[in-house]
Amino acid sequence: MGTDEFGIRPGEEMAALPAEFDAGLHFIGRLRTPWRTRQDCPKNGLQTDAVCTVDVDPAYAPGLLTITGCTHLILLYWMEHATRGLVVQQPRHAAGPRGTFALRSPARPNPIALSVVELIARESDTLRVRGLDCLDGTPLLDIKPYYASTDSRPEAQVDRAGADT
Amino acid sequence: MGTDEFGIRPGEEMAALPAEFDAGLHFIGRLRTPWRTRQDCPKNGLQTDAVCTVDVDPAYAPGLLTITGCTHLILLYWMEHATRGLVVQQPRHAAGPRGTFALRSPARPNPIALSVVELIARESDTLRVRGLDCLDGTPLLDIKPYYASTDSRPEAQVDRAGADT
Numbered sequence: 655m656g657t658d659e660f661g662i663r664p665g666e667e668m669a670a671l672p673a674e675f676d677a678g679l680h681f682i683g684r685l686r687t688p689w690r691t692r693q694d695c696p697k698n699g700l701q702t703d704a705v706c707t708v709d710v711d712p713a714y715a716p717g718l719l720t721i722t723g724c725t726h727l728i729l730l731y732w733m734e735h736a737t738r739g740l741v742v743q744q745p746r747h748a749a750g751p752r753g754t755f756a757l758r759s760p761a762r763p764n765p766i767a768l769s770v771v772e773l774i775a776r777e778s779d780t781l782r783v784r785g786l787d788c789l790d791g792t793p794l795l796d797i798k799p800y801y802a803s804t805d806s807r808p809e810a811q812v813d814r815a816g817a818d819t
Numbered sequence: 820m821g822t823d824e825f826g827i828r829p830g831e832e833m834a835a836l837p838a839e840f841d842a843g844l845h846f847i848g849r850l851r852t853p854w855r856t857r858q859d860c861p862k863n864g865l866q867t868d869a870v871c872t873v874d875v876d877p878a879y880a881p882g883l884l885t886i887t888g889c890t891h892l893i894l895l896y897w898m899e900h901a902t903r904g905l906v907v908q909q910p911r912h913a914a915g916p917r918g919t920f921a922l923r924s925p926a927r928p929n930p931i932a933l934s935v936v937e938l939i940a941r942e943s944d945t946l947r948v949r950g951l952d953c954l955d956g957t958p959l960l961d962i963k964p965y966y967a968s969t970d971s972r973p974e975a976q977v978d979r980a981g982a983d984t
Binding site: 658665667668670671672675676677678679680681682698699700710713714716717718719720721723724725726727728730732734738741742751752753754755756757758762763764767768770793795797798799800801802803804805806807808809810811812813814 | 832834835836837840841842843844845846847862863865875878879881882883884885886888889890891892893895896897899903906907916917918919920921922923927928929931933934935958960961962963965966967968969970971972973974975976977978980
């Protein structure tokens with residue numbers, strides 16, 4: 655029962671996606687990382703100390719004004735190789751199937767990934783950051799300041815006991 | 820110098836957006852909130868105790884499987900009324916202009932908004948959550964589990980002293 659690198663596994667479930675899109679995205683730059691295959695990528699941004707580069711296209715670089723006031727940023731980027739429409743997934747190391755919206759898998763109807771990164775430095779149209787885990791060349795969608803007041807929830811739990819399915 | 824509700828202000832800067840999109844989005848549901856105009860919306864999700872509803876389209880609702888194991892979620896949604904291409908902005912209460920990527924303003928090249936919400940309950944294809952601040956009917960793009968390990972940065976600062984511009 656082989657599956658290709660970005661394919662689906664037995665027991666997983668696909669949704670029928672509409673033929674047309676509801677809205678469109680502009681790629682505003684690219685993420686430069688040390689990882690060239692999905693297998694090379696760390697499982698998450700905490701598993702590496704690698705300093706990565708955010709290359710912002712010159713047209714959008716004026717949007718970096720005052721960004722160095724932020725210690726941490728939220729990056730949104732586009733998992734262009736992901737299988738869209740996968741709504742139930744069987745992660746390799748989970749006991750049973752999980753809903754896509756209970757997973758951070760790149761495979762999702764809108765494959766927008768999110769990482770919280772530490773801003774190390776700005777150099778003209780590029781940022782140096784720590785905390786990325788994605789493939790080299792991944793398209794960038796957005797950069798946002800991270801506010802501890804609204805974005806930090808140290809008490810949050812996943813897979814809490816007693817939850818229904 | 821009047822500006823319309825979603826328009827731009829003197830001193831702000833627009834980028835020329837490409838004529839074509841690089842990728843497309845599917846709206847997967849709608850956010851139901853008490854707020855019908857932008858002026859009614861709280862400034863952020865901490866300024867209200869309102870319990871809001873996430874209506875997931877039936878085609879995508881299987882993706883909610885096992886989600887009640889999560890205490891907190893990240894919601895991504897589409898600010899459909901936002902001015903795209905605004906790269907430098909003059910917030911009403913800031914001393915000087917800010918880059919779009921240093922702001923959480925809905926006006927940005929890809930107007931994807933992000934809120935961290937508390938999951939109160941699931942009822943079939945809907946979620947009851949606390950922490951939203953957006954207009955009623957806002958299109959939903961994604962739901963992700965919030966991991967304290969990777970997403971919580973209580974030490975993060977914005978507007979730190981001594982930052983360059």
